[in-house]
Amino acid sequence: MSSQMTAIELLELGDEGRKRPLLNQHWPSIIGSIFGVCTGIFINFQTRRPVFSGIHQHVILSAGFVTALTLLNNKRDAYFAEKDAVYRHYIELHPEEFEEPEPKKIGDLLEPWIPIR
Secondary structure (H helix, E strand, C coil): CCCCCCHHHHHCCCCCCCCCCCCHHHHHHHHHHHEEEEEEEEHHHCCCCCCCCCCCHHHHHHHHHHHHHHHHHHHHHHHHHHHHHHHHHHHCCCCCCCCCCCCHHHHHCCCCCCCCC
C-alpha cells in the first residue's frame, strides 16, 4: 500500500488478499465461553455449592454470553460499515477537499539529530 494514494483509493481498497486474525474471528466464542463458565462458578460459590455442580447452568450461561457477544460484534461491524459508507460518499461529493498528498522524502520527515552528552 502506497502512502501516495488518494482518500477515495484508500477507502476502495476493500478486503482483497486480507484475512482477519484468528483471535478477531473467534473472540465472541472464546470470551463468551469463559464468561459463562466463570459466572456459573461464581454463582455456585456464592450459594455454597460445589464449583461445577449444575453443569447445565454453565452451558446455558456460556451459550447466552456467546450469543450476546456475537450479536454485539455484528452490530459493531454494521456500524463501522455504515460509517465507512458515509465517509466514502462525502469524499465522492467533495473531492476538492481531499487532494492527493505531495511526495515527501524521509529526510524531510526526520528532525535534525543533536547529540546530548
